[in-house]
Amino acid sequence: MSIEEAGDPTPMFKQIKSDFSSWIFLFGFFFFLTVEIVFFDWGFIFPLTLFIVLILIGQKRRHKNKGKILFWIGTIGLICTAINMIAFKFLVVAFFIYVVIQFISSKKHPAVIQPIVYEKESPESGTFNHPSVLKNKLFGSQKTPDQVYEWTM
16 A cells, blocks of 8 residues: 555644644643742732633624724733743743753854755866856846756856
8 A cells, every 4th residue: 555545644743743732832831820829829810810801802802992902901911911920930031041051052062054066067078068047238127037047156
């Protein structure tokens, strides 16, 4: 049985990857919510719930001006509430530390990119024979071709 007969397996793997990332996001959200509740106060729960409800009501009535206003008040309030959470500040510090560690490791072991050059030689003289893509014109317009071409010096 060939691959064409069996079907393409990549949609299944894409589904697994999206499910995995959804679970990671959900776990991370509940982890930070739990850290905020256990180690700090419950003072953010009411504003968080209120702003989420405002966003949901605003989405239901988004065609009216009142719905748009409720949506944006909820969105801005939710962002401000999230920024004021200690868990969010911890996440920002952890991200900063991660970026610094990646920067230090990239300086120790820099990535070197080397191009692969394929040379085409004409059989007679061993020199390159390429027609010029652009002409040296003072007036008029020029256009590069749509197909692939080589840059010549």
